Amino acid sequence: MSERIGDYLDTVRLYGRYVGISVRSQLQYRASFLMLTLSQFVLVGSEFLGIWALFGRFGNLRGWSLAEVALLFGMISVSFALAEGCVRGFDTFPALVKNGDFDRLLLRPRGTAFQVAAQEWQLMRLGRLVHGVAVLGWAAVALDMAWSLPKILLLGAAIVGGACLFCGLFVLQATLAFWTVETLEIMNTVTYGGVETAQYPLAIYQPWFRRFFTLVVPLACANYFPAQALLGRPDPLGSPPLFQWLSPVVGGLFLAGALQVWKVGLRHYCSTGS
């Protein structure tokens, strides 16, 4: 048992070194890094600016206030930023397979998923992360609600669950590279499209759209259902409170499933040579 804990800590330390190397290399191009991070901040910031302007024009979104939507926005932004920061290493995966460099990873005494993910820890995602945290902070204050310890824990769990969900999606996107040596751009619709969708309350969308983002890609479990519990409001979609409190777990399950699919792809992997 203590051996396994030792192994686990060892892996964490190794991940830390990967991150350190990646961060140092990105900081070499300081001006570029600052511009990149700023551009991420502006991109996410302008999305929220649009929402703020719309609330200025319409006053509410189907009964939801700006502060409530800001809570949803902040939660999903932070989840996505965390996932993007950690797992974008998988973007380079198709190139690894094409060049045959993936074979080198297979020879190393560590899990392949870990190695691919750890290759690149994208510093620029700080832009979205900082903005997400700022919006979340503003929402927490503006909502004028009692933040009990269980609620804070639920918020944290929801954000982590959302991050796991997005990580799972990125892993799946890369896993497709095992079968077609290019990743499919369609996955972008569920990741970026998913973030855009989840920034607003799920209740405003058409039923078929809602079903997709609850059952197929369970984004609703990343922020919408937990938010219902946090806000203490009755869910127009009729979900029971117990489900709302447990929904962050779904993100973790999704990631576990995605990693299983990755393992399947690994078993069938035939190198293209180098």
Added chain:
Amino acid sequence: MTAYNAVFSARFQTLLQYRAAAAAGFGTQLFWGLIRTMIFEAFYRSGAAPQPMSLPQVVTYVWLGQAMLVLIPWNVDADVRAMIRSGTVAYELVRPLDLYTLWYSRALALRTAPALLRALPMFAVAGCFFGMQPPPSLAAGAAWLAATAGAALLAGAITTLITISLLWTLSGEGVSRLLPAVTMLFAGYVLPLPLFPDWAQALLSFLPFAGLADTPFRMYLGHLPPEAVFGVLGHQLAWTAALVLLGRAALARATRRMVVQGG
């Protein structure tokens, strides 16, 4: 002049071959357009107060945005970027051609050819299935086409400016990512510009970015009357001229002080 026309048409025809690349983003764009229209629909059903634009207009505006998306200067010529990185840009300076105009011709092709490839199917699909309306009159349609030509010239100038900035920041990631983010916001891709607060309208209509998408789209919708096309074109061309002059000055400075590594 004929040399630059030749460069433009050669590049244009080459880019028209990238049909697979044009098809690749299509599904994503459809999805995106759908999400945006659903969100606007939900907002419009949340309040009955009169708005600067009606919902059908906003829906058509969103789909116009998706159709013309790649006209916005979101990328630079990959060949030129590679040239700058490797140092072979020095060969470009030896050519008996004005470098700015050469790059501008390429930039113009880069903006217009992919836009043409993507716009036609998007108009077809969004027009048939997703509520995109045709222009209310022939005059509005003609005005829109003229304004779009102006937008292309402006977009070419911005693209060339970003390309020139690569001569300073070798890794190229910074300005070429920051400017598109800013451009999208002020061109009306986050929210149609008329829906921004009234106090912001003066700034939004002054900046060049409105001329890239917002004002041509509003000509299409009839939100701006067809006679307004002269004002729109004037605004676009004035900014284009200013950005061309800025670009030429920046390029002259860069080539005087350039240090080529390798190549």
